[in-house]
Amino acid sequence: MTWIQELVQKCKGVGLKINDFFFTGKEKEKSIMSPPQENQRSPLGAYLQPIGSSTTQEKKLFDSKPRTTLHDINLNTEGSMPKQVGFNRVLDGLKKRQLQHDFQLQKAAETYKPVQNIGAGAFGIVCEAVETSSGDKVAIKKVAHASATPTLARRTLREIRVLRYINHPNIVTLRDIFRTKGSLGIDVFLVMDLMSNNLHHVIYGNDNPLPEFIIVQFLEQLLRGLEYLHAACIAHRDLKPSNLLVNEDGTLRIADFGMAKCADNSAKKHDDEDHCYYMTQHVATLPYRAPELLFVLPEHSTAVDMWAVGCIYGEMILRREFIPGRSVQRQIVMMLETLGQPPQYVIDKIRCDRTRKLVQDYKKTTNSEWDDLFHCNARAEEQLVRGDCDAIDFVKQLFQYDAEKRINIQNALRHPYVERMIERQPPQAKCPFKVKRDMMQVEDLSHEALIDTLRRDVRSAEEPYAEIPSGDSTGSHSSGMSADTSGDIEPPIASHEQLVEDVATQISVCEPTSDW
Numbered sequence: 001m002t003w004i005q006e007l008v009q010k011c012k013g014v015g016l017k018i019n020d021f022f023f024t025g026k027e028k029e030k031s032i033m034s035p036p037q038e039n040q041r042s043p044l045g046a047y048l049q050p051i052g053s054s055t056t057q058e059k060k061l062f063d064s065k066p067r068t069t070l071h072d073i074n075l076n077t078e079g080s081m082p083k084q085v086g087f088n089r090v091l092d093g094l095k096k097r098q099l100q101h102d103f104q105l106q107k108a109a110e111t112y113k114p115v116q117n118i119g120a121g122a123f124g125i126v127c128e129a130v131e132t133s134s135g136d137k138v139a140i141k142k143v144a145h146a147s148a149t150p151t152l153a154r155r156t157l158r159e160i161r162v163l164r165y166i167n168h169p170n171i172v173t174l175r176d177i178f179r180t181k182g183s184l185g186i187d188v189f190l191v192m193d194l195m196s197n198n199l200h201h202v203i204y205g206n207d208n209p210l211p212e213f214i215i216v217q218f219l220e221q222l223l224r225g226l227e228y229l230h231a232a233c234i235a236h237r238d239l240k241p242s243n244l245l246v247n248e249d250g251t252l253r254i255a256d257f258g259m260a261k262c263a264d265n266s267a268k269k270h271d272d273e274d275h276c277y278y279m280t281q282h283v284a285t286l287p288y289r290a291p292e293l294l295f296v297l298p299e300h301s302t303a304v305d306m307w308a309v310g311c312i313y314g315e316m317i318l319r320r321e322f323i324p325g326r327s328v329q330r331q332i333v334m335m336l337e338t339l340g341q342p343p344q345y346v347i348d349k350i351r352c353d354r355t356r357k358l359v360q361d362y363k364k365t366t367n368s369e370w371d372d373l374f375h376c377n378a379r380a381e382e383q384l385v386r387g388d389c390d391a392i393d394f395v396k397q398l399f400q401y402d403a404e405k406r407i408n409i410q411n412a413l414r415h416p417y418v419e420r421m422i423e424r425q426p427p428q429a430k431c432p433f434k435v436k437r438d439m440m441q442v443e444d445l446s447h448e449a450l451i452d453t454l455r456r457d458v459r460s461a462e463e464p465y466a467e468i469p470s471g472d473s474t475g476s477h478s479s480g481m482s483a484d485t486s487g488d489i490e491p492p493i494a495s496h497e498q499l500v501e502d503v504a505t506q507i508s509v510c511e512p513t514s515d516w
């Protein structure tokens with residue numbers, strides 16, 4: 001009998017369904033009405049269950065701890081996606097009108113029919129759509145005003161250039177790209193395979209914490225996706241649960257590559273202090289931000305992703321953010337409270353006097369052990385890290401203050417904890433070199449060059465869709481890439497100064513720098 005059959009039998013015996021791990025009926029209803037808000041931080045502990053809240057039924061189920069694949073499971077991940085629930089006709093009508101307004105696809109409308117809005121981030125809005133020729137459900141991410149500022153243009157190009165040649169089971173699949181003429185320059189649309197939810201909603205969609213075998217499966221897929229990217233020196237730099245998309249069968253795919261960067265150490269270093277300050281302050285959402293970014297240290301690389309892996313792993317276990325700061329200063333303080341002071345040589349490298357003083361003067365009041373840091377009341381006796389030397393060593397190595405000492409992806413996959421929990425896999429195919437080359441080109445382009453490149457890389461949807469030639473100037477395979485042979489010269493784009501103000505509000509949503 002396979003583990004899944006065993007588990008299903010156990011579930012039947014205690015009157016639970018496998019989907020109960022993810023959404024109880026009441027919670028599901030609740031989450032449809034008001035999906036968990038990524039940006040709304042509850043007070044610490046608000047996510048925790050009272051001690052002993054696990055029922056005997058659940059305990060029995062957790063006892064089984066199967067450790068094979070997730071792929072036979074039908075995860076109920078639909079519950080918390082924002083949906084048109086039909087309780088209010090007027091609201092439905094408004095939603096439809098908003099969808100039509102947001103997704104004016106011009107000639108591409110013959111190919112894709114938008115169905116409903118399903119997500120929004122600081123830079124993009126995402127809708128579910130149907131590809132008319134195949135009937136496939138797809139997700140379309142619209143990056144509005146993609147050419148308006150260098151930041152937006154670079155973000156969009158990074159995302160396109162990482163994803164266009166990549167084909168990996170744990171990285172979101174880009175099917176097509178096109179652009180339209182928007183009110184502020186170019187709007188870019190990325191067509192991806194539709195996923196049913198993201199990890200944030202899966203973690204918070206149920207009152208119960210995720211069982212260990214599910215956590216391990218998600219961790220494995222995250223590490224595999226990163227192994228592929230890091231081997232090409234590509235750092236994601238914005239890993240967080242809402243950027244990890246999840247399907248009912250338990251597949252996890254890394255998404256949102258707007259901050260991704262080729263972190264090749266041989267690549268040109270930006271020594272300019274202002275540049276460093278700017279870059280480090282705009283990378284990674286606060287609770288997942290590595291110390292080298294918080295301390296504005298001169299270099300950062302793929303190690304920032306490994307720190308985020310630790311934070312995500314902790315969040316899956318604890319059902320709350322591991323270090324939930326809401327401002328840069330608070331994040332530093334909470335990090336010190338959680339993990340203690342960094343070694344003196346790390347403190348000495350901090351160039352900002354105010355930050356160095358804050359870190360230097362910090363006096364730890366409590367002495368938390370790793371066991372305590374990963375203690376989740378709602379798990380009762382089922383603590384995942386407590387007493388497990390391998391697990392403790394694994395998290396310890398992910399949370400190394402010194403980025404150079406932090407465990408890298410190869411060693412993480414070879415770590416005794418991971419080896420024990422995850423089946424060894426044959427080496428995976430390499431990320432094509434051209435991805436790395438394309439990424440590096442984007443970093444040094446001026447605003448004008450970024451706009452030109454966007455026009456060259458992404459075809460216009462103002463021409464009949466089928467007649468646009470495939471292949472970009474560098475011989476791309478993707479149908480969305482095109483040399484701009486259509487000759488359509490767009491009207492001059494508004495000046496940078498004019499546009500910065502318009503997009504500033506949008507950008508500031510995820511760049512909380514003013515407080516520090």
Ligand SMILES: Nc1ncnc2c1ncn2[C@@H]1O[C@H](COP(=O)(O)OP(=O)(O)OP(=O)(O)O)[C@@H](O)[C@H]1O
Nearest residue numbers: 119120121122123124126139192193194195242256
């Ligand atoms: N392929 C997809 N299938 C299903 N949902 C998706 C897909 N891509 C994105 N989403 C949803 O849309 C949300 C926003 O997408 P995304 O994170 O790419 O936008 P963003 O503006 O770049 O976000 P951020 O604020 O993190 O920078 C995601 O959290 C996810 O819930």
